[in-house]
Amino acid sequence: MNKNTFHHSDFCNLNTLVDAKENKGLKISLxxxxxxxxxxxxxxxxxxxxxLMKRYPLLDEIxxxxxxxxxxxxxxxxxxxxxxxxxxDILPELGPQKGKGENLWKALYVTKGDIIVYLDADIKNIHHRFAYALVAPLLLNDKLRYAKAFYDRPIAIEKNQVRPTGGGRVTELVIRPLFSLFFPELTQILQPLSGEYAGYRSVFDKLSFPIGYGIETSMLLDICERWGLDVIAQVDLDKRIHRNQSTKNLGKMAFVILKTFYNRIEKLGMIDLKTRLFNEMIQYNTVENEYQQEMFSLSCVERPPMIEIPEYRKKFNITGDKWC
Amino acid sequence: MNKILEKLPSFVEKIRTMREIIISNILLIGQIPSPTFNEGPRAQFFLERMRDSQVDECTSDGYGNPIAIIRGTSKTRPPIFVTAHLDTLFDKDIVYNYTVKENTIAGPGLLDNSLGVAVLASLPEIFRILDLKFESDIVMAGLIHMLGKGNLQGIRYLLDTWSTPVRAGVCIEGFKLGRLNYFSDGMRRCEITCNCIPEKGVIPKYRPNAILIINEVINQILQIQLPQHPRSIIAIGQIEGGFEHGTIPYEARLGFEIRSDSPKILKSVYAQVVDIVEGISHENAVSLKLKTISHLSAARLKYNHPLVKNTSAVMKRLNLNPVSDPSESSLSIFIANKIPAVTLGVTYGENRSLENASMQINPMYKGIAQIVGVIMAIDSGVCDEE
Known part of the structure; x- marks a missing residue:
C-alpha cells in the first residue's frame, strides 16, 4: 500500500507525463x-x-x-x-447485452490506445486529474499495469447540496467484509468499486468482463490473481461528487457484486457451493399499507476475454499465441 | 480603426474554434468557490492558467490580486488594463457544479463573474490564435475583495500602487452582451442593523419588534424627496430578520444604496437617513446602527470620448446595439483615477445573481471578439484623448 499509493498532486507536471508517453511511443484512449x-x-x-488533448497531448481519443x-x-x-x-452497434454479431461492463468491454474493440482510461460519466466535479493522475503511474513505472482511483465521496443529497461523507456504502457493507474474509491483502485497495481506472490494453483484453455492476470486482480479483497485487496502483483524486443512488439501487448493485464474487471464489476453489445461485433480486415496497414484491432479474453474464474474439484479433493483428 | 473593424467578423469564427479551451476555463474557474474575502483558490488557479499560457510575467500584487502581463513591443506606451472581479455572491458551502448542454452552461456565480474571469484567463490563448501583438503591455488582473463589503478594494489597491500611467481599462463582466458602461453614479452602500434586546433592568412597556422597526425605517426613507435631475435613487436591496412565524424578532438588518450623479444630493440624502435612524432609535428605545460599507464618487467619460466612440463602433460592427447604464464597479475607480475605461459584457443569460444562473454559449464568441476589438483599438491609439 505504501509503495503504490499516490496522490494526484504527485503528477501535476503534465509535461513529464507527455514526455514519458512520447518516449514510450504509447497511445492513450479515454x-x-x-x-x-x-x-x-x-x-x-x-x-x-x-x-489533455489541446493543452497537453496526453490523450489520443475520447x-x-x-x-x-x-x-x-x-x-x-x-x-x-x-x-x-x-x-x-459494436460487434453486433455477438448479440446484445446491456450494462456498464458491456460498454467497457466493447470499448476495447473500438479504441486505439495502448492504455485505456475508464471514467464513470456521472462525475459532477470532473477535473482532468481524474484522467492524468490514473495514467501517470503507468507511464512512470513500468511494473505498474493498472491504476485505480480512490477519494472522499460526498454525495449529492439535494439540488446544490452535498453531504460530506456517506458515499461508498456498498464498498463498506459488501466488498470490504468479503475481501477481509477471503482476500485480506485486497483490503489495501481503498475504493475497490471506484469507476475510474486506467490500465494497459494488454491487461484488459485478457480479462473476462461481467456485463453489469460486477465489472470492478471481477477486474480487481482477476488482475490480482493473474499478475499479483504489485502491478496495481491506487491514486487519491481528492473529492468526487456523483449522483446519489437509492438504497434499493445499491441493493441491486450489491446483489450483482456478491454473485460475481461467489463465482470467482468458487472458480478458485475457495468455496464449494452446494446450490445454484438465483438470478432474481427480490425487494419489497409498501403500497397502500401492503407490502408488494418486486423481482428483478439480474443475470451475471460475462463476456470472454476480448483477445479471444476473432474480430478483435484480426483488427489488432494478433496472431498465434501472443495472447497467452 | 477601419482595419480593426474589418477583422472582427473573422475573429468571431476563429474564437469559436477555441470552444473547448474557453468553456473548460469557465468550468474549472467557476467550480472553485470564491466568496468575497475568500478568493485565494480562484486567484491561485487564475495564475496557474496564466503560467500555462506562458505570459511574460505572472505575479500577485501586495493585496493579493493575481496579475499576468503580456509585454508590448513599445517601451514608451502605457499599459492597457483588462480586469474581471474574482469574487462571487455565493458562499463556499454550496455546490458549484456546472451543467453544460449544447448551447448553455448553468451554475452559481456563472454570470457574475466566473464567465468574465474565464474569458480574461483565456485571452493569452485567444491573442495567440488571432496572431495579435500589441504595442502596449496588456495587464490582465483578477480582482479580489470587490463585491459588497469588499468595497472594490482590489481595484483601488491595484491602481493606487501601480507606478506608471495606465492607458485605458477594459472591465469584463459575464452579463450582458451589449452593455457599454462608461459612467457610474455616486453611490453610498449602507446597512442598518436593529437590535431590540432591552438593557438589563429595563422593562419596556411594549416589546419592540425589530422587523417592524426596520419597516418604519423603510417607510421614512421612502418619504425622502428625490429629484429626477440630477438622477438619484434609493435602492432598498436586502432585508433580513426573524426566527419563526409567531416569535417576535429582536434583530433585523436592512441593506440599501443611495445612488446619484450629484455628490451634493448623495450627501444630503445620506444626512436625512442619519436623522431618520437617530429619530426612530430614540423614540422606540432600540439600538439602530447605520454603517456605510461602500462609498463611490460619481465618475464618467463623455459620450464623445474616443474610447466610448470606438467601443461603440466595434460593437456595431458586430451587430451589437450598445446599451449604456451607470455601473458602480471597477469602472468607477478607473475613471476616478483619470483612466478612461469601459465595462463590457460577454453573453446573454438568465438569473444573473441566482444559483441557477445560465448563459448562452454561441453569443459568447461575439462578446469575446468585441473585447479583443476594443483592446486593439486602444492599442492602436485611436482611443487616446488629444
Whole structure:
C-alpha cells in the first residue's frame, strides 16, 4: 500500500507525463460509458479535450460508449466532438447485452490506445486529474499495469447540496467484509468499486468482463490473481461528487457484486457451493399499507476475454499465441 | 480603426474554434468557490492558467490580486488594463457544479463573474490564435475583495500602487452582451442593523419588534424627496430578520444604496437617513446602527470620448446595439483615477445573481471578439484623448 499509493498532486507536471508517453511511443484512449448522462457528459468531454488533448497531448481519443440512453446524452456528446458509439452497434454479431461492463468491454474493440482510461460519466466535479493522475503511474513505472482511483465521496443529497461523507456504502457493507474474509491483502485497495481506472490494453483484453455492476470486482480479483497485487496502483483524486443512488439501487448493485464474487471464489476453489445461485433480486415496497414484491432479474453474464474474439484479433493483428 | 473593424467578423469564427479551451476555463474557474474575502483558490488557479499560457510575467500584487502581463513591443506606451472581479455572491458551502448542454452552461456565480474571469484567463490563448501583438503591455488582473463589503478594494489597491500611467481599462463582466458602461453614479452602500434586546433592568412597556422597526425605517426613507435631475435613487436591496412565524424578532438588518450623479444630493440624502435612524432609535428605545460599507464618487467619460466612440463602433460592427447604464464597479475607480475605461459584457443569460444562473454559449464568441476589438483599438491609439 505504501509503495503504490499516490496522490494526484504527485503528477501535476503534465509535461513529464507527455514526455514519458512520447518516449514510450504509447497511445492513450479515454472511454466514458454512458446511460442517461446528459447533465454531466459535456463537461467531461470538454475538460478532457481542452486540458489533455489541446493543452497537453496526453490523450489520443475520447470515446463515449452508450447503452441506449433515453435522454440527450448521445446528441450532447456528439455536439462536443466525442466519438460516440452505441454499444449494440459494436460487434453486433455477438448479440446484445446491456450494462456498464458491456460498454467497457466493447470499448476495447473500438479504441486505439495502448492504455485505456475508464471514467464513470456521472462525475459532477470532473477535473482532468481524474484522467492524468490514473495514467501517470503507468507511464512512470513500468511494473505498474493498472491504476485505480480512490477519494472522499460526498454525495449529492439535494439540488446544490452535498453531504460530506456517506458515499461508498456498498464498498463498506459488501466488498470490504468479503475481501477481509477471503482476500485480506485486497483490503489495501481503498475504493475497490471506484469507476475510474486506467490500465494497459494488454491487461484488459485478457480479462473476462461481467456485463453489469460486477465489472470492478471481477477486474480487481482477476488482475490480482493473474499478475499479483504489485502491478496495481491506487491514486487519491481528492473529492468526487456523483449522483446519489437509492438504497434499493445499491441493493441491486450489491446483489450483482456478491454473485460475481461467489463465482470467482468458487472458480478458485475457495468455496464449494452446494446450490445454484438465483438470478432474481427480490425487494419489497409498501403500497397502500401492503407490502408488494418486486423481482428483478439480474443475470451475471460475462463476456470472454476480448483477445479471444476473432474480430478483435484480426483488427489488432494478433496472431498465434501472443495472447497467452 | 477601419482595419480593426474589418477583422472582427473573422475573429468571431476563429474564437469559436477555441470552444473547448474557453468553456473548460469557465468550468474549472467557476467550480472553485470564491466568496468575497475568500478568493485565494480562484486567484491561485487564475495564475496557474496564466503560467500555462506562458505570459511574460505572472505575479500577485501586495493585496493579493493575481496579475499576468503580456509585454508590448513599445517601451514608451502605457499599459492597457483588462480586469474581471474574482469574487462571487455565493458562499463556499454550496455546490458549484456546472451543467453544460449544447448551447448553455448553468451554475452559481456563472454570470457574475466566473464567465468574465474565464474569458480574461483565456485571452493569452485567444491573442495567440488571432496572431495579435500589441504595442502596449496588456495587464490582465483578477480582482479580489470587490463585491459588497469588499468595497472594490482590489481595484483601488491595484491602481493606487501601480507606478506608471495606465492607458485605458477594459472591465469584463459575464452579463450582458451589449452593455457599454462608461459612467457610474455616486453611490453610498449602507446597512442598518436593529437590535431590540432591552438593557438589563429595563422593562419596556411594549416589546419592540425589530422587523417592524426596520419597516418604519423603510417607510421614512421612502418619504425622502428625490429629484429626477440630477438622477438619484434609493435602492432598498436586502432585508433580513426573524426566527419563526409567531416569535417576535429582536434583530433585523436592512441593506440599501443611495445612488446619484450629484455628490451634493448623495450627501444630503445620506444626512436625512442619519436623522431618520437617530429619530426612530430614540423614540422606540432600540439600538439602530447605520454603517456605510461602500462609498463611490460619481465618475464618467463623455459620450464623445474616443474610447466610448470606438467601443461603440466595434460593437456595431458586430451587430451589437450598445446599451449604456451607470455601473458602480471597477469602472468607477478607473475613471476616478483619470483612466478612461469601459465595462463590457460577454453573453446573454438568465438569473444573473441566482444559483441557477445560465448563459448562452454561441453569443459568447461575439462578446469575446468585441473585447479583443476594443483592446486593439486602444492599442492602436485611436482611443487616446488629444
Amino acid at each position: 472511454c466514458l460509458p454512458t446511460l442517461n448522462e446528459e447533465e454531466t457528459i459535456a463537461k467531461q468531454i470538454l475538460i478532457m479535450r481542452s486540458e 470515446v463515449v460508449i452508450d447503452s441506449g440512453s433515453e435522454d440527450r446524452t448521445v446528441d450532447v456528446a456528439k455536439a462536443f466532438d466525442a466519438d460516440v458509439y452505441e454499444a449494440k
